[in-house]
Amino acid sequence: MIVVVGLSHRSASIAVRERLALPREEIPDVLAELAAHEAVSEALMVSTCNRVEVVATGADLHAAAEAVRSVLTARAPPVARHLYVHEGADAVRHLFRVASSLDSLVLGEPQILGQVKEAFEVARAAGSVGAVLNGTVPRAIRTAKRVRTQTAIGSGQVSVPSVAVDLATQIFADLKGRRVALVGSGEMAEAVARLLAQAGAKLSVIGRNADRVAEIAGALGGEARGWHELRACVAEVDVVVTSTSAPAHVVDFDMLNAVKRSRRGRSLFLIDLAVPRDVDPRVDSIDGVFLYNVDDFSKVVAESAAGRRREAEQAEQIVAREVLGYDRWAEVTQLKPAIVALRERFQSVVHGEVEKSLKTKLKHLGDSDRVALGKMADAILNKLLHTPTQRLRELASESEDAVQLLVELFEIDPGAEANRSGEHAASPADQASEEDEDSAEGDEDFADSNDEEGERALGTGSR
Amino acid sequence: MSAIATIAFTLGVVAYSASSTLFFVDLARREGAPQAAKWAPWVLAAGAGLHAAHVITASATLNRWPFDSLHFALSLSALIAVSVYLALRQRARIHAIGAFVSPLALTFLVGAQFVSVSAPPTTIPSTLLTLHVAANLLGIGFFMLAGGVSVFYLVQERRLKQKRVIGTGKLPPLDSLDTTEHRLLLAGFPLLTLGIATGAIWARQLEAGGGVEVARALLAYATWLLVAAVLTLRAVAGWRGRRAAYGTIAGVVCVMLVILVYVVRPHGGAL
Structure with a gap:
């Protein structure tokens, strides 16, 4: 299991977040x-403009969380009271929600998945x-891909x-080389322009204040033009x-009617972000003219946001x-060393006794009989261990003491097996991360194969 | 019909049905259906290949040149529309038009089976007949596609005007539709002119004066005038957008009426 310690737009203002945010180069x-800390065995850090989080693990999750908290607080003391901690299943759920953009400031935004992948690679x-x-x-x-x-x-x-640009592409397809006029200097209008x-349109800025127009044109890389134009x-x-x-309206019906002939039927997209409105609403009735005002945009944005919220329930x-x-996988991963150690212990006893008998009372047996006897011993062993293995799995999900009980009852050492399989456990994930990023099915295969491996270790697969 | 022609026909119907479904699924879903969108053109192309195989094998079996029978001509015109669509799809950004072209091809492939394969008129030189039919077939293919593009233009324009841009799949950009419709008309118009010119010579040679023949000829001339008017007004008066789309649809309806007159006239499928 893991811990997640960090802060996000939900727990801290940007003034706090920026104290902890790190460029990629400083994350290592x-x-x-963190790695130098005794309580932390593994860690990764996600640092974006909306969140800084450390995902870590260790033998004692609580100690690991405290270690991460101390490292983060040491870098920026004021963040201490804004840090949140998720442990165990809660941390896993949080990580899955973050990667799936369910915890993002803008629900469903696509960047966070790339940022999680990058954090993993780093x-x-x-x-x-x-x-x-x-x-x-x-x-x-x-999960995020799904x-x-x-x-x-x-x-x-x-x-x-973004709605304005999307609508522009629904009208003009490619915005490269298209001409855009920014009339006025509102913050939102400048963001649209x-x-x-950025999409390749050529910009002209028009306003009554020549200095302000020149300033905006300079900032946006456009051409400054006079109000009379x-x-x-x-x-x-x-x-x-x-x-x-x-x-009053600065673009009125008569103006558009007058320029209609010279426009020769070319489509015109009017984005009116002013209140009171700058564009006469009657122009929307002209063929090829598409007028969207603040209310229209608000409606589209609200519909999109509502649609995303509906989808979030399914997500x-x-x-x-x-x-x-994941819980099942973690359970299997946790149990696997103990089960393997138990099987090895039983196998050594049974095979030892069989060998002993073959050298004494059963030494008259031929090769085929010896093989048959070995197979019979294995079959008995499998049947005897089948029910306890299944029962152990059930108990392990209810109590963490089950593995300890097994260790004490049979004097086995799951740690040795865990060390042997540690490298092996990492390899499927290596393969998964190398897969095509868009291939969700490929990832599913990886997860399934991992689960199958666990089932085999537990001896519950086909029996 | 030979076994190969029957198999090609059946598989063609299946492919066109499948591509229609895929295009509709892509269009119906709010954010599109990427897998359906990816496969739809390929399935449509497979359908077109099978369609072509059907026409070739069926006409060979009947020992008929496909250009001298309305049965095959109808089928071929839809095949041409599909081919033009597939060639233009990516460059003209008209992917969604597949939702029009696929069912159209299916309708013509199946519908042609109900038009008899009659013998060609013996009094017409075969070269002239082939030229007449080939020009008309290509022209009809371009016009049908232009009609579909115009319908999509009107739908997309209505969505944008009414601010109903959320809730349905993405249609092609308005300007792409307008430009494509214009180019298809420009490509189809010379072919329509050639078809009418060769048809006029043929009609004179036949000394055809029956009422249906006259109506057909008049309808063909009216179509030519309508399309010429749309193109002229577009060039001279800057007609674009909704008006041009309505003009194109009117022209395509006239073309369809001419075909209908061919189909329902007393001599059935004979050209």
């Missing part, structure tokens, strides 16, 4: 610091990932600028973004199923 130093490169994180993080990534492919949590746009310019500009461009404080169910699957 923190991981090395930790692997730093050598701070072992069997536990190798078994946990790929499952979180697989959420994205099986739900529409990432559908639609949930901010006015910036996104359109508004009509000519509207005749030329494909998109007009308005956000002035004018009390939570997927996460819950995956956490259950």
